[in-house]
Amino acid sequence: MKKLVILILIPLLQACGDSDTELPYIKAKSAYTCAQYNESRAYGDIGTQNRIKLATMQQLDESYIGSTKIENYYRSNYTNNRKVFASDMNDVISYHLVFEKKLNDTCLNKSDISLSDAMTISINKLYTELSTQPQLATCQSYIDNKISYNDILVEAKKVQEYHILSPVKKIINTPNYGEKIIKENLIKDCETNPQRRLWSLFISIASNLRIEIDKKESEIRTQEREKEKLEYEIKNYATSLFSRDDANCSSYENQYKLSQRSDGNQKLFKEGLNGTIADVALHLKSHQKEVFDKLFSDNPDKIALKILDTCQGIVRDPNSPGYRLTGAYHGPEFNGKSQLVSVLASLPDLPPENPSEAKRGPIRPLVLPERR
Template structure:
């Protein structure tokens, strides 16, 4: 096998052999130091490193020639030049285009062993430019701008390949009010106009993914807004009125209503009024002698009484607390809250103790 020799850069004065065009790179007079025969020999022996080295050395020579502004030169500069910008975002596309170029060079060199590698690579790029311009997965955005490929062509190919990273977001956008298929086409055209030499497939995936994310964010925000609206409606209906009107007059609901009455906000006044209504209605469950004391305490210091009742609902342990006594039979509205009120120190017993009889006053041991 021949040794890989260093590339001798030939002076590039009058390097171009013809002017070329928008669809064909100009041939150059300054030839590579390597031929297809050498390229084939390295490939046959599996010497991929040497094969890659002579290809890259030849492309470096082409980089100094193809610096114009024709569409195909820009295509070359963006996709195959050794000076192209490479980053993590487009690395996958770089690999795809490099593999396509390698395959095309292999085909040309196998059929034309005497060709100079400069001519072989130039011919390979010219062929790829035409062949890939109609393939949705390999074309650049320039093909979309020139209407060689439509958005529907991309969808058809994505469906054939079962490429759901395009299919699913596209379906979401298409069936969302205010978006639709025309919206995608417009945004794809805008993105391609900014990056005509980017891979169309990648740009299409980015466009539909971006706007699917935008739609999802809006839907999440709307859902949260509706949930918050429903939560507020429930809380106002439950705790914004007397608990005795909703059938929730127990200790836990009283604790919740009290806490809401203490929280600053738009509805604090309503919760405060509702808490007072709950206390007033709770008094109806007391005996007359209890009611006299209850009414005075509530009238003198309603906020203080409400706070004291809150502590009463939290006192004791499971089984002994007035809010957690075991009861048999059907539960009655407000019975827990009534027990909590009766457990307060200032509230008298429901039934006044009877005076002791004469017999009960007899001293013990007589």
């Protein structure tokens, strides 16, 4: 009796195979055979070929709903019911092509079997064959140590896959990164989604790490440029312009703008601006300087703005927030330190340089004729 039970169980076990690596044949009767499938292919009847293939695939979808590795593999890569995103289209096409080729070969060699059995045979073969191919294996192969990190790199070099080679080279040569971080991300993401295509995941991880590195390097370069720029500005504008050779309206405008900037260095530039104005005032006549010192002491910001306006040819209306442009200042000295002295001396609040000219009024900026 025991021998009889064993003899009965042996063929059953052989039929079932390894539940994790082989799909069993479906119990539902297939409506189509490989002979019909082959005939539609032979006549180029793509419509019929796709119709009977999709109908048979639907039967497989209804049968393979378990939690074995190969059923998960089937549902992730071949079923009609899987969710497909735009970013996955290359993977979808790749698995579709290898499945169709395997199904065609199976049906040509076994035209007398049902199409559903042919599909099951094809999936079982692909599951085994692709598990050691770096380009088409899933993450499960990486988890099961069927494919290593080095296997992927060797394949990438073989096919010149620069979407892997280029970022990996960058990652390896970047401090605090290296191969270790790629491997860590690879195993973490593979464990989250074992049926994802390993090749695509590797490209995604390498690409994201490369983007992260490039972003950090860009931020560092920006910080360095900002630091160099600030050092230049402090060197040239945090002290009086009269300490160097380009104390003119153009430099004054730059210094004034920096003094109005709302950051931690505003005070430095404002001190430099006031130093410039104080040095300009030293070149005024004594009777002008006496008036100027009082005006500057009462409202330094107002004086600073008036100098800027005169340099830029701006006339402000005290009764209106706007202003009109008359043209840049064209005093007797257009360039050099004396330009700022001339600008300051021309301010309407100061007495003329020569007291005898008091009746004629102060020097005004040149007013350009309005365009018609």
